[in-house]
Amino acid sequence: xxxxxxxxxxxxxxxxxxxxxxxxxxxxxxxxxxxxxxxxxxxxxxxxxxxxxxxxxxxxxxxxxxxxxxxxxxxxxxxxxxxxxxxxxxxxxxxxxxxxxxxxxxxxxxxxxxxxxxxxxxxxxxxxxxxxxxxxxxxxxxxxxxxxxxxxxxxxxxxxxxxxxxxxxxxxxxxxxxxxxxxxxxxxxxxxxxxxxxxxxxxxxxxxxxxxxxxxxxxxx
Amino acid sequence: xxxxxxxxxxxxxxxxxxxxxxxxxxxxxxxxxxxxxxxxxxxxxxxxxxxxxxxxxxxxxxxxxxxxxxxxxxxxxxxxxxxxxxxxxxxxxxxxxxxxxxxxxxxxxxxxxxxxxxxxxxxxxxxxxxxxxxxxxxxxxxxxxxxxxxxxxxxxxxxxxxxxxxxxxxxxxxxxxxxxxxxxxxxxxxxxxxxxxxxxxxxxxxxxxxxxxxxxxxxxxxxxxxxxxxxxxxxxxxxxxxxxxxxxxxxxxxxxxxxxxxxxxxxxxxxxxxxxxxxxxxxxxxxxxxxxxxxxxxxxxxxxxxxxxxxxxxxxxxxxxxxxxxxxxxxxxxxxxxxxxxxxxxxxxxxxxxxxxxxxxxxxxxxxxxxxxxxxxxxxxxxxxxxxxxxxxxxxxxxxxxxxxxxxxxxxxxxxxxxxxxxxxxxxxxxxxxxxxxxxxxxxxxxxxxxxxxxx
Numbered sequence: 062x063x064x065x066x067x068x069x070x071x072x073x074x075x076x077x078x079x080x081x082x083x084x085x086x087x088x089x090x091x092x093x094x095x096x097x098x099x100x101x102x103x104x105x106x107x108x109x110x111x112x113x114x115x116x117x118x119x120x121x122x123x124x125x126x127x128x129x130x131x132x133x134x135x136x137x138x139x140x141x142x143x144x145x146x147x148x149x150x151x152x153x154x155x156x157x158x159x160x161x162x163x164x165x166x167x168x169x170x171x172x173x174x175x176x177x178x179x180x181x182x183x184x185x186x187x188x189x190x191x192x193x194x195x196x197x198x199x200x201x202x203x204x205x206x207x208x209x210x211x212x213x214x215x216x217x218x219x220x221x222x223x224x225x226x227x228x229x230x231x232x233x234x235x236x237x238x239x240x241x242x243x244x245x246x247x248x249x250x251x252x253x254x255x256x257x258x259x260x261x262x263x264x265x266x267x268x269x270x271x272x273x274x275x276x277x278x279x280x281x282x
Numbered sequence: 283x284x285x286x287x288x289x290x291x292x293x294x295x296x297x298x299x300x301x302x303x304x305x306x307x308x309x310x311x312x313x314x315x316x317x318x319x320x321x322x323x324x325x326x327x328x329x330x331x332x333x334x335x336x337x338x339x340x341x342x343x344x345x346x347x348x349x350x351x352x353x354x355x356x357x358x359x360x361x362x363x364x365x366x367x368x369x370x371x372x373x374x375x376x377x378x379x380x381x382x383x384x385x386x387x388x389x390x391x392x393x394x395x396x397x398x399x400x401x402x403x404x405x406x407x408x409x410x411x412x413x414x415x416x417x418x419x420x421x422x423x424x425x426x427x428x429x430x431x432x433x434x435x436x437x438x439x440x441x442x443x444x445x446x447x448x449x450x451x452x453x454x455x456x457x458x459x460x461x462x463x464x465x466x467x468x469x470x471x472x473x474x475x476x477x478x479x480x481x482x483x484x485x486x487x488x489x490x491x492x493x494x495x496x497x498x499x500x501x502x503x504x505x506x507x508x509x510x511x512x513x514x515x516x517x518x519x520x521x522x523x524x525x526x527x528x529x530x531x532x533x534x535x536x537x538x539x540x541x542x543x544x545x546x547x548x549x550x551x552x553x554x555x556x557x558x559x560x561x562x563x564x565x566x567x568x569x570x571x572x573x574x575x576x577x578x579x580x581x582x583x584x585x586x587x588x589x590x591x592x593x594x595x596x597x598x599x600x601x602x603x604x605x606x607x608x609x610x611x612x613x614x615x616x617x618x619x620x621x622x623x624x625x626x627x628x629x630x631x632x633x634x635x636x637x638x639x640x641x642x643x644x645x646x647x648x649x650x651x652x653x654x655x656x657x658x659x660x661x662x663x664x665x666x667x668x669x670x671x672x673x674x675x676x677x678x679x680x681x682x683x684x685x686x687x688x689x690x691x692x693x694x695x696x697x698x699x700x701x702x703x704x705x706x707x708x709x710x711x712x713x714x715x716x717x718x719x720x721x722x723x724x725x726x727x728x729x730x731x732x733x734x735x736x737x738x
Contacts, residue, residue, distance in 0.1 A: 062722065068708060069715035071722035080509065080725040080732070081708035094315070094510075095726035096387050097736040098367045100503050106304075161376040219286055219353075271285065278288050278353075279346040282628045 063088040108157075115154055119147045126184050140184065148177045163210055164224035171203045171231050192235070193244040197253035200232040204256055222268065222275045229264065232257030287454050289461040291343070291350040291398060293622045295573045298398035299343065299350050299373065300639035304504045305700045306680040307371035310402065312409045312657075313392040313674040314689070320386040321420060326361045328415035329384050333359055336408055337457040338571050342378045343398060348632055350398070354457045359384060364392065367505040368726050369678035369698070372396040384412070390674075391416070397573070402657050402675065402685075403561050404571035410662055417666035460571055491583060493649050494552040496545060496682050498701025501728045506678045507699045509707050510724040515659070515693035517719045525592030527599050530558065530656045530686070531580075533695070535595035537652055537684065538582060540709035554651045555581035558602060565608045566615065576614055578605040579650070591713075653683035660689045682706060702729045 063072045063086040065079035072079060072086055074093030079086055126140060151173055159166035175196045182191035207225050210216070235250035236257075244250050264272065291299075298308045333339060339359075341352035357380050364387035372381055373396045381399040385392045393409045400408075501507055522532035538554045559575045568574055580598045587593075604610070621627060630638070657675055661667065673689040676696035685696045697707045715721050727733050 065723075068711055068723075069721070070711055071720075073722060073724040076725070081704050081711065081723065092388055094388065094390055094724045095368070095508070096364050097727045097733060098365065098505070099736045100730065100733055159376075274285055278351065280348070281290060281346060281351070282348055 062091050112154055112158060115150060119151050122147050123180065137185065141181075144177070144181050144184070148174070148181075151177070162220070162224075163214070164207065164216065164221035164228075167203050167207050167210070168224050168227045168231070171199055171228060174199045175231070175234075189243060189245055192238045192250075193246055194249055196238070197235040197249035200228075200235060201249075201253040201256050203228055204232050204260055208260075218268065218271050219275050222264075222272055223279060226261075226264065226272060229257050229261045232260075286354050287457045287461075288344075288351045288353040289458060290346075291352060292572075293627075294618060295398045296350060296635065297639050297643055298396070298573075300636040301643040302371075302373065303680075305500065306678050307369065307373075308397040308678060309369040309372050309394055310397060310405070310677040310685075311369055311392050311394045311675070311696075312402070312405050312687070313390055313676075314409065314413055314670045315672045315674070316389050316391065317669050317671060318420075319389055320391055322361055322363070322386060324419045325384070325386060325391060325412075325416055328412055328419060329359055329361055331415045332408060332412045335411060336460070336571065337453055338399065338404075338460040339380070339382055339408065340457065341381060341399065341461060343373055343381060343396070344378075345375065345632060348628065348630070348635075350632065352399070352461050354454070355380070361386060363387065364390075367503075367728075368508040368676055369394060369506045373398070382408075400571050401561075401573045401575050402559075402655060403563060403574070406657060406660065407571060410660070410666075413666040413670060414663040417663075417669055421665045421669065462570060462572070491553040491581075493555045493581070494541075494545075494548055494651050495648070496541065496651065496699075496701070496706070497547070498699070498703040500700055501702050502730050504700070505728055506676070507702060507704070507728045508676050508726045509697040509704060510674055510676070511695045511697065511707070511711055511714070511721050512672055512692050512724070513695075513714060513719050513721045515688045515691055518693055518714075521717055521719070522595070525595055527592065527595035529693075530654065531599040531602060532591070532595040533656075533684070533686065534558070534580070534598055534652075534654050535582075535591045536710060536713055537654070537706070538594060539591050540706045540713060541651065541682075542584065544705035544709045551583065551585040553581055553583040555579055555649060556598075557646075557650050557653045559655050560606050560611065562611060562615065565611055576611055578602055647680060650681060652681060653677075653679070654685075655683070656686040658688065660687060662689070 063074075063076065064070065065072055065082065065084050065086055067082050067084040068079060070079070070081070073091055074095070075090045076086060076093075078084065122143065126144065129140065152170060155169045155173060156166060159169055175191075178191040178195040178199075182188065182195075207221070207228055211221055211225070232253055235244075236254035238244050239247055239250045239254070302308045337354070338352075340354055340357070342355045342357065344351055344353050355378065357378075359380055359382070361384050364385040366385075372379070372383065372394065381396040382405075383394050385394065391409075391413065393405060393412065395405045395408075518533070519529055522529040525532060527535070534556050537556070541554070542548050542552070557577045557579050559577045562568070562574045562576055566574075580601045582594050582597055655675070655677060660673055662670055667690075671690050672692045672694050673687045674694045674696050675685040675687040676698050677683065677685050679698040679700055682697070682699040682701070685698070687694055687696075697710075711721050711723065727736065
């Protein structure tokens with residue numbers, strides 16, 4: 062084993078200089094009890110900064126759109142393009158940060174897409190297209206998407222039951238819009254509401270115990 | 283359809299996911315050095331056998347609305363060759379993984395555990411069983427299989443109480459029992475005792491002094507700086523005895539002295555404080571492998587009398603002994619239970635709890651110079667006892683600290699720190715070798731200089 066005369070130490074491993082004092086070592090090299098683990102720059106920090114900056118930019122651009130309200134007519138096309146870009150970026154960020162939990166991602170996606178479309182509708186002089194078409198279609202599609210996802214990637218029930226429940230509840234919102242008379246054409250809302258009610262009934266009938274168990278776990282006081 | 287068993291993380295363990303950071307992933311490592319190159323296939327078999335006996339270790343950590351909780355899982359552990367740094371992060375939110383790993387490198391076996399799962403004593407039970415199972419496979423013909431001994435010197439009856447457990451009826455029951463927070467398992471006993479010494483624990487009177495803290499430059503990728511000093515345990519014991527102090531407090535005094543000599547920011551009247559965990563199973567019989575310890579804070583202010591290492595050690599010992607009594611710890615335990623049962627504390631949503639707990643953790647850290655942890659003398663079951671040399675103990679650190687463990691007559695001190703500087707360890711080693719103790723050093727490469735050319 063090597064030895065450091067300055068520290069009166071024996072040093073294990075293939076060190077050229079004493080890890081404590083930097084002095085010369087003498088003696089035979091023995092294998093180190095620790096592997097040399099190369100430096101690995103963490104991408105996590107870069108990613109975090111990128112996500113936070115992007116979210117800031119998206120928020121600011123949404124706010125900026127509010128200021129142009131009076132000139133809405135002139136800005137029509139430009140505004141749609143810009144909102145489209147910002148929304149796409151928002152969806153990408155959510156997809157990246159929630160990539161480990163697809164069921165959660167779907168809930169986030171539905172909530173964000175619905176909120177942005179309503180906002181978009183509001184900015185472009187409210188005509189109700191968001192609540193009539195976009196929100197019901199997004200909700201219905203997400204319920205279908207969730208059912209397929211769960212089948213395809215064989216998620217464990219506990220992992221998706223709460224989030225699929227939330228997705229289905231979001232799908233009930235268009236019925237409320239319908240009742241309040243906010244929608245022009247009732248068909249998309251009716252289809253979405255019917256689908257949600259069907260899925261919620263099925264979920265409770267077939268998996269009621271699991272739903273209650275999972276909720277009890279998560280909400281345990 | 284499978285309904286998973288789960289159990290809430292108690293208040294004491296909630297601090298670990300909340301206080302986890304890039305610098306300090308709240309992971310600790312227990313290891314053993316064998317007298318031969320590790321056989322990964324046999325180690326895997328031994329791990330599978332041990333894993334079956336520790337239902338708690340099947341758990342994954344999940345996040346609820348109000349609490350973190352441990353949930354049973356079907357994941358199986360895999361022995362891996364060591365390719366990551368010491369105490370690399372284990373728990374990552376949204377990623378469902380086991381909360382421990384078993385690594386091997388050359389002659390060493392390492393068990394790394396996320397602290398929310400278990401404490402040093404609990405993990406040592408696991409490692410002891412693992413080494414026992416491994417050695418039985420490796421040296422089957424060499425020694426007869428004897429009744430396992432799990433004895434752990436400072437905690438002599440922990441094993442006895444664990445043994446008394448009836449044979450579990452099923453894995454599920456076993457999981458729920460083992461995963462129950464240790465604090466709650468002794469709650470009944472605490473209640474029977476009645477409200478002895480109700481009220482708050484005594485705080486040392488007067489304003490708390492500003493405690494000296496170490497500063498340094500962080501390692502380049504925030505890895506834990508790990509250095510390990512091994513020496514004959516008997517020599518250190520003799521040295522401590524000569525000064526009339528217990529080894530842990532003697533080493534703590536030595537640590538203070540090493541820092542005092544090497545840190546330019548120390549002034550003549552600096553106060554040094556150390557946190558020392560005590561295993562509560564010594565005082566309150568519990569079979570839980572979960573976290574069950576309390577930390578005691580000891581301090582010394584220099585420049586007010588005898589500052590020799592022996593005198594400092596004796597002073598620390600006195601303060602420590604006053605706190606490490608069944609009565610004082612019982613008071614603390616009851617307070618913990620009360621806080622946990624306190625209704626307003628329950629309804630605070632978890633993210634807010636995380637913030638509060640990490641603030642509390644930050645405040646606690648400000649009043650500490652170093653941390654010390656001593657697992658004591660370990661005895662392994664035969665034939666593992668004869669084929670394991672040194673054992674080692676390292677904890678990811680937010681401040682410099684050392685962890686001690688003794689096996690086979692060898693005392694190993696695992697120094698960890700978030701900083702690259704090693705002056706205090708150098709001084710510590712020199713103080714020991716100056717006293718005639720033969721010290722050897724093992725270090726993991728951590729700085730850019732040390733790693734130059736590695737993995738290029």
